[in-house]
Each structure stands twice: as C-alpha cells, then as structure tokens.
Amino acid sequence: MASIVTLNTVGVADRASEDLVGPRGARPARAFSRRNIFLYGTLFVVALYYLLPLYVMVVTSLKGMPEIRVGNIFSPPLEITFEPWVKAWATACTGLNCDGLSRGFWNSVRITIPSVVLSIAIASVNGYALANWRFKGANVFFTILIIGAFIPYQVMLYPIVIILREIGLYGSLTGLVLVHSVFGMPILTLLFRNYFSSVPEELFKAARVDGAGFWGIYFKIMLPMSLPIFVVALILQVTGIWNDFLFGVVYTRPETYPMTVQLNNIVNSVQGVKEYNVNMAATLLTGLVPLIVYFASGKLFVRGIAAGAVKG
Amino acid sequence: MPQQRPNRLFRNLHAKIAAIPMILTAVVVFAGGSIWTVIYSFTSSGLLPRLNFVGLAQYERLWWTPRWLVSIENLFIYGLGMLVFSLVIGFLLAALLDQKIRFENTFRTIFLYPFALSFIVTGLVWQWILNPDFGVQGIVRGLGWESFSFNPLYNPDIVIYGILIAALWQSTGLVMCLMLAGLRGIDEEIWKAARVDGIPAWKTYLFIVIPMMRPVFITALVIIATGIVKVYDLVVAQTSGGPGISSEVPAKYVYDMMFSSQNLGQGFAASTMMLVSVLIVIIPWAYLEFGGRMRRG
Numbered sequence: 001m002a003s004i005v006t007l008n009t010v011g012v013a014d015r016a017s018e019d020l021v022g023p024r025g026a027r028p029a030r031a032f033s034r035r036n037i038f039l040y041g042t043l044f045v046v047a048l049y050y051l052l053p054l055y056v057m058v059v060t061s062l063k064g065m066p067e068i069r070v071g072n073i074f075s076p077p078l079e080i081t082f083e084p085w086v087k088a089w090a091t092a093c094t095g096l097n098c099d100g101l102s103r104g105f106w107n108s109v110r111i112t113i114p115s116v117v118l119s120i121a122i123a124s125v126n127g128y129a130l131a132n133w134r135f136k137g138a139n140v141f142f143t144i145l146i147i148g149a150f151i152p153y154q155v156m157l158y159p160i161v162i163i164l165r166e167i168g169l170y171g172s173l174t175g176l177v178l179v180h181s182v183f184g185m186p187i188l189t190l191l192f193r194n195y196f197s198s199v200p201e202e203l204f205k206a207a208r209v210d211g212a213g214f215w216g217i218y219f220k221i222m223l224p225m226s227l228p229i230f231v232v233a234l235i236l237q238v239t240g241i242w243n244d245f246l247f248g249v250v251y252t253r254p255e256t257y258p259m260t261v262q263l264n265n266i267v268n269s270v271q272g273v274k275e276y277n278v279n280m281a282a283t284l285l286t287g288l289v290p291l292i293v294y295f296a297s298g299k300l301f302v303r304g305i306a307a308g309a310v311k312g
Numbered sequence: 313m314p315q316q317r318p319n320r321l322f323r324n325l326h327a328k329i330a331a332i333p334m335i336l337t338a339v340v341v342f343a344g345g346s347i348w349t350v351i352y353s354f355t356s357s358g359l360l361p362r363l364n365f366v367g368l369a370q371y372e373r374l375w376w377t378p379r380w381l382v383s384i385e386n387l388f389i390y391g392l393g394m395l396v397f398s399l400v401i402g403f404l405l406a407a408l409l410d411q412k413i414r415f416e417n418t419f420r421t422i423f424l425y426p427f428a429l430s431f432i433v434t435g436l437v438w439q440w441i442l443n444p445d446f447g448v449q450g451i452v453r454g455l456g457w458e459s460f461s462f463n464p465l466y467n468p469d470i471v472i473y474g475i476l477i478a479a480l481w482q483s484t485g486l487v488m489c490l491m492l493a494g495l496r497g498i499d500e501e502i503w504k505a506a507r508v509d510g511i512p513a514w515k516t517y518l519f520i521v522i523p524m525m526r527p528v529f530i531t532a533l534v535i536i537a538t539g540i541v542k543v544y545d546l547v548v549a550q551t552s553g554g555p556g557i558s559s560e561v562p563a564k565y566v567y568d569m570m571f572s573s574q575n576l577g578q579g580f581a582a583s584t585m586m587l588v589s590v591l592i593v594i595i596p597w598a599y600l601e602f603g604g605r606m607r608r609g
Binding site for chain 1: 323324326327328330331333334335337338339340341342343344345346348349352361408409411413419421422423424425426428429430431432433434436437438439440441443446447450451481485489538541542544545548549552562563566567570571576579580582583584586587590594
C-alpha cells in the first residue's frame with residue numbers, strides 16, 4: 001500500500017525528466033505583450049528571491065568583519081578577502097578542536113563513499129532478486145521495507161544504538177555506513193526493482209536457457225543495461241548522505257562527526273565573537289558538494305530526488 | 313535443469329541470499345525497532361532501557377509537559393503552512409513555467425537548487441538573513457524606516473514563521489517539479505476545448521486541470537506531510553529551539569530526551585506519538601488509494 005505513493009512518485013519523476021522538453025500551455029502572441037511582461041517579470045522576481053540566499057552567502061564570505069559590521073548583507077564586498085575561507089577550512093573552532101571544517105569534510109568523504117557503494121550494491125542485487133527471481137514471502141518483506149520508509153527515524157533511533165553497541169560499531173564510521181545503507185534500502189530497492197521489472201522477460205529467459213545463473217545474469221546483462229538508473233541512485237545517495245545530520249550526530253563521536261554536524265557546531269557555538277564571514281564560508285563549503293552534483297547532473301537529479309523525496 | 317533439491321528452502325537460493333539484507337532490515341530494524349520502541353514507551357526507562365512497566369505514565373507526563381505542547385503547536389502551524397504554501401506556490405510556479413516561456417530550464421534550475429542543500433545549510437543561511445542587526449530588518453531600518461520590525465528569530469510569537477520561510481525556500485522547488493510533470497501530463501485537447509468554449513484560463517486551471525491532477529497532488533501531499541513530522545535539523549541549525557522553548561518541535565524533543573536528558577522513557581513515548589501521527593496520515597490515504605484500486609480490480 002505504501003508502495004503506491006512511491007510508485008506514483010517514480011512515475012511522476014520519470015515523466016518529469018522526459019516531458020520537461022516540450023511546454024504545453026497557451027502560445028504567447030507577441031514578444032512584448034502585457035501578458036509576457038507580467039509573466040517574465042514575476043518569474044524574474046521569484047528567481048531573484050531564490051538566488052538571494054546563495055548570493056548573500058557568497059558576498060558575506062568574501063568580506064572582512066569590519067565591513068560586515070558597518071555595511072548591509074546584500075552589498076557586494078568593497079575589498080575581497082579569502083581569509084574567511086581559509087579560516088573556515090583550516091582553523092575554525094568547535095569546542096577545544098581548532099582544525100577547521102577540513103576534518104568534517106574528510107569524515108564526510110569517508111562516510112559517503114562506502115555508504116553509497118554499499119547501499120547501491122545491496123539494493124541493486126536485492127531489486128534484481130525481487131524483480132526476476134521472485135520467491136515465496138518476498139513481497140511481505142518488501143512491503144514492510146516500503147512502509148518502513150514512512151516511519152519517522154526517531155522511532156528507530158534507539159534500537160539501532162543497541163544493535164550497533166552489541167556488534168561493537170557504535171560511534172564508529174563503519175556503524176554509520178551501515179545505518180545509511182539500511183535507510184537507503186527502501187527507496188533504492190524500489191528504484192531498482194521497478195527498473196529491472198521493465199527489462200524484457202525474453203532476454204532473461206534466453207540467458208537462463210544458455211545456462212546463466214543468478215550472478216551471471218546480474219553482472220553480464222542487467223548491470224550493463226541499467227547504467228542510467230545507477231547514476232540516478234548515485235546522485236540520490238551522494239546528496240542524501242552528505243546532507244544527513246541526524247544519523248551523524250547520533251551514531252558518531254565528535255572526532256568522527258560528518259561535515260554538517262561540525263558546521264552546525266562551528267556556527268552555533270556560544271563561545272567567542274561571532275565571525276559571520278567565516279560562518280558563511282563554512283556553510284558554503286558544506287553546501288558545495290551537493291550543489292556541484294546538482295548543477296552537473298541536471299535532469300537526472302530531478303529524477304533522483306523525486307524518487308527519493310519519500311525518504312525525507 | 314537444476315538438479316533435484318531435497319529442501320524447499322534451498323530453491324532459488326541465490327535470490328534468498330541476496331535478499332538477506334532486506335529481510336534483516338525489514339524485520340529486525342524497521343518492524344523490530346518500532347515494536348521495541350512502542351513497548352519500552354510503557355516503561356520507566358531512564359538512563360538505560362529497563363522493562364519495568366508503568367502503564368501510560370510516560371504519556372501522561374508527556375502531555376503535561378509545556379515543552380511538548382509547544383512542540384505540537386509549532387508542528388501544527390509549521391505543517392499547515394508547509395502544506396498550504398508549498399502546494400500553492402509550487403503549483404503557481406509550475407503554471408507560470410508551463411506558458412511556453414523561454415529559459416524554462418534556467419528558471420527551473422534556479423527554483424530547484426535549494427533542494428540540493430541540506431537543512432543545516434538552509435537554516436544557517438536564513439539565520440544570517442533574518443539576523444536583526446545586519447539582515448532584512450537592519451537594512452530596512454538603515455533606509456530610514458526606524459520603527460520597522462521584522463525579527464522572527466528573536467520573537468517567540470513568530471519564530472516558527474521564520475523557520476517556515478526557510479523551509480519553503482528549500483522545498484517548494486520539488487513541489488513545483490512534481491506539479492510541472494503533472495501539468496505536462498494533461499492532454500492538450502482539453503486546453504483547446506476550453507479555449508473554443510471561451511472559458512478563461514484561470515477557470516480552466518481551477519475547475520478542469522487541478523481536479524485532473526489529483527494523483528499528483530496526493531503524491532505531493534504525502535511527501536510534504538511525511539517531511540513535516542520529521543523536521544529536526546532545520547530547527548537545530550536556525551534557532552536551536554529558541555528563544556526559550558518557543559521553536560521546539562517533536563523530533564527535537566525525542567532527540568534531547570534520549571541523548572541529553574537521559575530520559576529514555578519520555579523519548580520513546582514522544583517518538584511513539586510521532587509514529588501515531590504518521591499512521592493517521594498514511595492509513596486513510598492507503599485505504600482510499602488501495603481500497604479503490606482493489607474494487608476496480
């Protein structure tokens with residue numbers, strides 16, 4: 001039952017990526033009609049509003065503190081300085097540690113890469129088993145998995161603490177990687193299951209007749225055929241895991257905090273004078289990875305997030 | 313041909329092995345974890361989970377705690393605001409983009425980019441923009457309007473709207489994308505027919521197009537609704553629940569009770585309430601959708 005919304009979502013997402021090519025509404029008559037001025041004027045103003053925070057982050061991070069205290073946040077920097085960026089990266093303090101965001105950055109890299117690889121590996125094989133090698137009871141587990149995607153994470157936080165403590169991984173990066181793989185599973189499995197279900201069955205049967213087994217068909221036929229869906233899953237997981245805060249703060253220790261947690265600690269620390277330019281440089285640095293993924297991936301991102309939006 | 317297998321369990325063995333992570337996740341973490349939390353919400357667990365049952369005492373205490381009541385009130389305001397504004401703004405933006413305009417891709421990219429950013433980044437940027445001394449308020453005052461007051465993050469009465477502004481900035485792009493896909497799914501013949509009949513465009517949208525987009529609206533609704541209950545990092549980054557307790561939310565209550573107040577029982581009871589509120593949204597919808605589909609066959 002819960003799978004319906006996700007199925008719908010994936011359907012909508014597919015359409016979003018395919019049909020965004022040809023607009024449909026009424027055709028505008030003249031270039032400078034009143035309607036056009038209104039239309040483009042509105043869109044332009046709204047676009048400015050959406051761009052404003054990004055602009056404010058950039059200009060603030062390039063100003064010195066004296067300039068920030070006298071000027072306003074929208075004015076471009078009179079004197080460009082990269083000092084705040086250097087400080088945010090290398091010497092900003094959280095508590096007693098003063099080695100900057102770089103530690104959080106490398107922690108996030110060390111968390112994101114294995115989590116992405118592991119979660120996609122598990123989910124793609126699992127989706128393939130569900131689509132092409134159905135066994136009794138598989139749908140029951142799959143339904144529980146999809147319903148699980150709607151359960152607030154807070155409900156499962158503490159039981160996972162206990163599980164990780166039992167297997168000795170509480171507080172370690174490996175433990176967090178496992179958590180990300182577990183919570184990435186519903187949406188990724190759904191994504192891969194739906195994709196593999198659309199592969200023509202004749203292909204699968206022909207491979208079976210030729211004697212290919214479970215892994216043979218997966219590696220020689222399914223994997224090479226489905227690179228686009230792997231890219232969608234990759235985008236989804238990289239941005240999702242990089243942006244995670246809750247799991248990072250619950251399942252790691254201060255020295256292994258991911259970038260988002262460390263950023264929040266730097267900016268919202270109560271001690272010392274607030275250095276807004278350093279804070280904004282740090283915020284931009286943290287947002288840079290998903291922004292680059294977003295601008296580089298274009299329409300595939302739309303597909304990925306619409307499929308992953310249920311993940312929350 | 314596969315050779316004769318003595319046991320049914322070993323049939324299709326590789327698929328079953330491949331599904332082990334899913335089975336463990338579904339049974340142990342999702343089902344097991346949820347049931348565990350619900351059971352322990354009836355105990356007096358403090359620093360460590362312990363099975364000494366106290367009935368509904370944790371829930372009673374929960375609903376007498378001012379901080380929880382503030383959290384619930386905030387969640388309602390935030391939730392209602394998110395639902396109404398993100399659906400309306402998302403639809404309007406999609407309708408504007410659907411007018412055969414130039415640079416459609418550019419506009420869509422701009423409206424959607426905040427969604428790539430985390431709630432932490434969103435919260436910190438808006439904390440800076442809404443800063444009373446340097447941000448919007450400071451600038452308007454600097455222009456000569458000395459009495460101008462727009463100070464959501466330091467005014468307990470309106471702080472939740474400050475968070476709402478940030479959340480809307482971050483997530484309306486996604487709703488817009490869903491709506492745009494829905495609009496593109498509407499047959500062009502319908503637009504032609506409406507034009508021939510002389511029906512104005514806004515009426516066509518209101519009475520023909522929107523009812524036809526019901527599935528898209530429901531998808532968007534479920535996505536937004538499940539996101540609302542989970543709101544946590546945005547509040548932590550933007551206000552840390554302040555000033556005082558005026559921007560607390562349930563998810564933050566759960567985290568604080570479990571990991572800093574050493575009051576596990578309260579955390580379990582509060583998270584169970586979150587689970588219940590999600591079920592209240594999901595079950596009627598699943599019943600309507602799934603039940604309908606069953607009848608249709």
